[in-house]
Amino acid sequence: MGPNDELAEELRASARKALDDRMPTTVLRQVIDTEDGIDRSLYALAADLGWLGLTLPESVGGSGGSWHELAVVLEEIGRALAPLPMIASVVVAAGAVMLAGDDEQQQRLIPGIADGSAIATGALFGASGRPDEPLAARVERRDGSLVLSGVSGFVPDAHVSSWMVVAATDGAVPTLVVVDSSAPGVRIERLDTTDVTRRLAHVHFDDVVIPSANVLASADAQHVIDELVRRAGVAIALDSVGGLERVVEITVAYVGEREQFGRKVGSFQAVKHHCANLLVFSETARVAGRAAADAIDGARWVEWAAIAKSYSGDTYTEATRIAVQCFGGVGFTWEYDIHFYMKRARLSQQLFGSPTYHRQLLTRELRSRTAD
Amino acid sequence: MCSGWKHVDKGERVHFDYSDEELSFRKELKGFLDGELPVYFEFFDLPQQERFDRSMEFVKKLAARGWLTPAWPVEYGGSAHAPWQQMILSEEMIAHGEPRTGQYMNVNWIGPAIILAGTPEQKEYHLTRISNGNVVWCQGFSEPDAGSDLAALRTSAVRDGDEYVINGEKIWTSNAGVAEFCFLLARTNSEARKQEGISIFLVPTATPGVEVGDIDAVVHPGAFHHVVFTDVRVPASCRLGPENEGFTIVRKLLANERVGVARYHRAAGYLDRVAKWCDERGLLDDSSVIETLAHARVACDAARVLVYQVWDERTRGLHPDESAWVYRTAAVNAERAVSEAAFKLMGAEALVRHSHADNQFEWATTAGIAGGSYEMQLNSLARVLLGTKG
Numbered sequence: 015m016g017p018n019d020e021l022a023e024e025l026r027a028s029a030r031k032a033l034d035d036r037m038p039t040t041v042l043r044q045v046i047d048t049e050d051g052i053d054r055s056l057y058a059l060a061a062d063l064g065w066l067g068l069t070l071p072e073s074v075g076g077s078g079g080s081w082h083e084l085a086v087v088l089e090e091i092g093r094a095l096a097p098l099p100m101i102a103s104v105v106v107a108a109g110a111v112m113l114a115g116d117d118e119q120q121q122r123l124i125p126g127i128a129d130g131s132a133i134a135t136g137a138l139f140g141a142s143g144r145p146d147e148p149l150a151a152r153v154e155r156r157d158g159s160l161v162l163s164g165v166s167g168f169v170p171d172a173h174v175s176s177w178m179v180v181a182a183t184d185g186a187v188p189t190l191v192v193v194d195s196s197a198p199g200v201r202i203e204r205l206d207t208t209d210v211t212r213r214l215a216h217v218h219f220d221d222v223v224i225p226s227a228n229v230l231a232s233a234d235a236q237h238v239i240d241e242l243v244r245r246a247g248v249a250i251a252l253d254s255v256g257g258l259e260r261v262v263e264i265t266v267a268y269v270g271e272r273e274q275f276g277r278k279v280g281s282f283q284a285v286k287h288h289c290a291n292l293l294v295f296s297e298t299a300r301v302a303g304r305a306a307a308d309a310i311d312g313a314r315w316v317e318w319a320a321i322a323k324s325y326s327g328d329t330y331t332e333a334t335r336i337a338v339q340c341f342g343g344v345g346f347t348w349e350y351d352i353h354f355y356m357k358r359a360r361l362s363q364q365l366f367g368s369p370t371y372h373r374q375l376l377t378r379e380l381r382s383r384t385a386d
Numbered sequence: 387m388c389s390g391w392k393h394v395d396k397g398e399r400v401h402f403d404y405s406d407e408e409l410s411f412r413k414e415l416k417g418f419l420d421g422e423l424p425v426y427f428e429f430f431d432l433p434q435q436e437r438f439d440r441s442m443e444f445v446k447k448l449a450a451r452g453w454l455t456p457a458w459p460v461e462y463g464g465s466a467h468a469p470w471q472q473m474i475l476s477e478e479m480i481a482h483g484e485p486r487t488g489q490y491m492n493v494n495w496i497g498p499a500i501i502l503a504g505t506p507e508q509k510e511y512h513l514t515r516i517s518n519g520n521v522v523w524c525q526g527f528s529e530p531d532a533g534s535d536l537a538a539l540r541t542s543a544v545r546d547g548d549e550y551v552i553n554g555e556k557i558w559t560s561n562a563g564v565a566e567f568c569f570l571l572a573r574t575n576s577e578a579r580k581q582e583g584i585s586i587f588l589v590p591t592a593t594p595g596v597e598v599g600d601i602d603a604v605v606h607p608g609a610f611h612h613v614v615f616t617d618v619r620v621p622a623s624c625r626l627g628p629e630n631e632g633f634t635i636v637r638k639l640l641a642n643e644r645v646g647v648a649r650y651h652r653a654a655g656y657l658d659r660v661a662k663w664c665d666e667r668g669l670l671d672d673s674s675v676i677e678t679l680a681h682a683r684v685a686c687d688a689a690r691v692l693v694y695q696v697w698d699e700r701t702r703g704l705h706p707d708e709s710a711w712v713y714r715t716a717a718v719n720a721e722r723a724v725s726e727a728a729f730k731l732m733g734a735e736a737l738v739r740h741s742h743a744d745n746q747f748e749w750a751t752t753a754g755i756a757g758g759s760y761e762m763q764l765n766s767l768a769r770v771l772l773g774t775k776g
Contacts, residue, residue: 142732142733142734142735143733143734143735144733144734167734168734168735205738206738206739206740207734207737207738207739208737208738208739208744208747209737214734273531274531274532274533274534274535274538275534275535275538276538279534282761284761284764284765285761331729335722335751338751338755339754339755339759339760339761342533342534342755342759343528343533343557343558343755343756345755346603346604346605346751346752346755347601347602347603347604348602348603348604349602353604356751360729360737360747361734361737363729364729364733364734364736364737365734368730368733370674370730
């Protein structure tokens, strides 16, 4: 427990209230049936409540807070399954511009993210949306301009973005450019994926002209991409922490009500063990997720980020599988909420690096430290 | 007679291979199926109505060749001499998307139940139609408050002269939307112990008072229904077997339901696709990829040899409850292992809705629940092992 915890708990209470009021699953069910699948008025509220600018500097419209507070908001969003494009816009897109952009770019692009008037995303990977595959987008210089072509797969929230940070190869090395989502040559192919609470798209680039002001001035783009994978990974781990907590609650409530053989099903030892395992997963993921959030920029950040993302990815999926088992047949009806968590867990496990990928990062990190 | 699987016994060898005769049957069957049907995934992907229409057409052809009910006694339209043919059929059917759709239940246990307990009239009427491939059945077992605890069912059938009057609700009734008959469990004595007051009824679904609705499920959309019975009057001749002995009959037959469709064979077929996907991307040199694929493959093959053991015991006249439970858990593990392999190897690509990976995820999700939960199978096994009552 640190000195910030009172503040964090206040933030948690207000975030939970806002999401309980505005995004109960009855509302979520309506939002996922809309064309864009997000609730813009809730996004505006998130901006008003200061969630979007929480970790952005005051000079660009943020409040200069820490990941300790952002963690609270991300957990509450995961708990509520809230369809908000916050990780894509704030953590990835704004994160990229803050890490790799110059003053002009930051002043031009970040205030809109902080006040919610713009949504952005990051298209950082190749066709399969994985960090461990080659990029499938490239830039070339043609008649004095920079031209982008190729594809970036499984990009979150691209369909509602006004701009995106794209990782593309420039010769042999990666580079990062900002692309206007409505620029000629950008085609956003919406995808229908298992997790109905979030939307992904393949983004195709067909000779998109990139103004020189939109090239992010970083010497080492790969380093920035790696850092964005870590940050987005931890953000997803925190979303999973909130989801896990809620999965424990609703599963325990259900097995405490449902009767078979003249008893509550929660009184059977097999079901008790399932519930106890859910709690172990939830508590462990929480400790790891919060440790990672507090470790950002510290000496053990790389290590904690990999632990949090890989652990939450595997346990959230396993916990929701067990939870559906506890619900029995109703677990796969639309009427009950548990399936939303099961599917959100599946996508979270894969976005911004699978557990396998993050475990490999962890091993490399530990080995490099031993070598030092 | 050479059979594919020999019982593991003192001095007796275990053969994992099918006999030449059985292999040539498999080859002939495959040739027939390849000519009649698109490959598994395409058949499974057909719109529901088209899948059903093609199934009805296909099953009649299967019946005409004597391949619908080969394991039944000859007098009821079977060939009776080839128990392993039914296993081969089961595997090849699911490899082609289970083109019998709901009719596999007729063959596996509804027909056998009628053979076991039916009157001459019921046998004459129903068995002929089943073995000709002309009729779809649904199974009216589970209720909102009777899932794992099936014997707690409350749908009632009250005798009124020469009729019974049925009231109640059934859920998870696959094929109810297209079925002509429902194999219904209903309570005929509410005073007796819960297992001892249940009877079986063969109810025409066109009877007034039978209403079928859809369950809005997130998996296998359109596959699950609920059926409401409101003052449904059926003649007493619709009852199968003696009054109040339905549960005993069903318990015997459920061992067949536990074998069910050859899930492991379909899952293994899908795993081949995952392996191909990896191969196309040059991933098959990666030891962790090979390990993941092999792990799932072993889970499928473990389920396969276990079901062969069940089948072998059954052909020798035993009632292999215990092996059937072991097999069922292995089949669930196979479904899950293949689904996990797809996620692990394909990443987000495995999350595209209505893709084959998504379909496998649905099978894996329902596998541990449908037809008796995984935990219930373990309870049954533990009871046998530990000799405790539970």
